[in-house]
Amino acid sequence: MTKKKVSIEDVAKRAKVSITTVSRVINNVSTVSDKNRIKVEEAIAALKFKPNVSAQRLARGINNAIGLVMPGYPGIFHSYYAVELIRGIGHACEAARMDMVFHITDGNNPINSNNVDGIIFADIIENRKQVEAALATGTPALIINNQVEDLNVSYIAVDNTAGGATVAEYLTGFGHKRIATITGKLSTQAGAQRYDGFKAYLDQHNEGIRDEYVIEGDYSRRSARQAAEQLLELNERPTAIFIASDEMALEAITVFMENGLRVPEDISVIGFDDNPACLFGPVALTTVRQPLFQMAEEAVKTIVGIISQKVKTEVKTVLLPELVVRETCCPPKNRA
Numbered sequence: 508m509t510k511k512k513v514s515i516e517d518v519a520k521r522a523k524v525s526i527t528t529v530s531r532v533i534n535n536v537s538t539v540s541d542k543n544r545i546k547v548e549e550a551i552a553a554l555k556f557k558p559n560v561s562a563q564r565l566a567r568g569i570n571n572a573i574g575l576v577m578p579g580y581p582g583i584f585h586s587y588y589a590v591e592l593i594r595g596i597g598h599a600c601e602a603a604r605m606d607m608v609f610h611i612t613d614g615n616n617p618i619n620s621n622n623v624d625g626i627i628f629a630d631i632i633e634n635r636k637q638v639e640a641a642l643a644t645g646t647p648a649l650i651i652n653n654q655v656e657d658l659n660v661s662y663i664a665v666d667n668t669a670g671g672a673t674v675a676e677y678l679t680g681f682g683h684k685r686i687a688t689i690t691g692k693l694s695t696q697a698g699a700q701r702y703d704g705f706k707a708y709l710d711q712h713n714e715g716i717r718d719e720y721v722i723e724g725d726y727s728r729r730s731a732r733q734a735a736e737q738l739l740e741l742n743e744r745p746t747a748i749f750i751a752s753d754e755m756a757l758e759a760i761t762v763f764m765e766n767g768l769r770v771p772e773d774i775s776v777i778g779f780d781d782n783p784a785c786l787f788g789p790v791a792l793t794t795v796r797q798p799l800f801q802m803a804e805e806a807v808k809t810i811v812g813i814i815s816q817k818v819k820t821e822v823k824t825v826l827l828p829e830l831v832v833r834e835t836c837c838p839p840k841n842r843a
Contacts, residue, residue: 513556522550572606573810574623578632579611580692582727587753587782588799592629592651595803603811612637620646625810627651632695647813651806653696654825661813661822663806665797667697670828671704674749674777674795677830679713681838683747683775686713687720689734689759691751698726701751701779720745724755731755735762746839747775753782753794760788760835775836779828791833798826 515533519526524543531539532547539547550556575596583589593609600607608623614634618641620626625647631638641648642660650662678686688705691698702721709716722737724730731750735758738745750756756778760770768774770790778785781796805824812818 513554515556517554518547518550518556521554522546571604572608572623573600573807574608574610574618574620574626575629576610576612576618576626576634576637577629578634579613580632580726582754583611585754586726587780587784588726589629591799592803595800596627596807598800599804599807603807605807605811620644624814625649627806627810628653630695630697631655632692647810649806649810649813649822651802654823659821661809661818663802663809663822663824664826665697665802665828666825667700667828668704668707670779670795670797671701671706671749672708673704673828673830674779675705675708675713677832678747678749678775678777678836679709681747681775681836683839684713685720685743685745685839686716686747686749687722687738687745688716688749689722689724689731689738689751689755692725693723698751705749724751726752726755728754728758731758732762735759739763739766739768745774746841747777747836749777749779751779753778753780753785753792756792756794757782757784757788760790760792764789771835771837772840775839777836781831785831785833790835793833793835794831796829796831798828802826 515526515529519529522529524547528539528543529547532544575593577589597607610618612634614637618626618637620641626641628638628648628650630652631650638648638650638658638660642658648660650660652664653662654664655662686709688702690702693699693702706716719741722734724734748759750759756776760776763770763774770776776792778792778794781794785792785794809818809822
């Protein structure tokens with residue numbers, strides 16, 4: 508025999524209050540008297556009543572959920588950047604007692620914002636129209652890792668240009684002149700800005716950078732391997748290399764060592780991210796730390812503020828990255 512499902516009417520009858528009072532207790536409305544609240548809570552416990560969450564949210568006009576939209580790319584779930592943002596946003600959502608709805612996008616399909624109270628876009632790569640659509644419907648939105656000045660939208664980003672310049676300054680300080688780079692995907696703002704900051708510093712302080720020393724990657728280990736092999740084929744190899752992510756840097760180091768080169772004695776390497784894996788390779792990787800977890804937590808706090816209307820204007824936050832010195836850089840063997 509099927510057990511009868513306990514209804515809100517059953518709770519109201521047992522507590523000897525109205526259905527409206529029970530609903531207000533369930534939804535934490537402050538106008539309910541302590542006496543009635545205690546009676547309803549006792550009835551809920553005695554009957555083991557489980558409120559219909561969807562109905563609750565519909566009645567209140569909110570979902571208690573934040574959407575995280577992330578552009579899809581190869582190896583996304585092996586990416587420290589992606590995993591750290593997901594972890595940070597998920598942790599902050601739990602602290603705020605919100606659900607996180609995760610959506611991987613190629614930028615072509617519209618985002619359904621009906622099931623969330625706000626949307627965090629982790630970068631915008633070929634999906635700007637999705638951001639514009641969310642803003643057009645009045646959905647609170649925030650962007651991580653992309654500075655967008657021509658839309659009325661909040662963002663939290665890292666100063667990637669400064670990060671690239673810091674790397675160039677550090678390597679030239681050792682006396683390196685033949686400096687190469689494996690960039691991130693240059694269609695991304697982060698990839699382009701890291702390269703721009705790096706190149707601008709070398710243009711000013713190091714007679715620029717040779718065309719053959721610039722190879723575009725896509726943040727994958729595969730692209731890093733191909734780029735590293737290409738650099739090794741040059742008649743005049745670089746003595747130092749800036750690689751736009753730690754994942755790529757670790758793969759490039761593997762390629763160099765497979766070919767009998769020592770890091771940093773034969774070639775210095777700097778990455779970007781501060782992936783914990785930096786510490787466990789054959790040589791501890793010097794890198795640039797971007798505060799991904801902090802960015803994720805700040806993003807949730809800000810979007811919750813926008814949803815609750817405690818935040819009235821767009822929030823534009825740019826965080827400075829930090830050079831983390833380890834073991835993969837040293838002066839070139841021949842400074843000539």
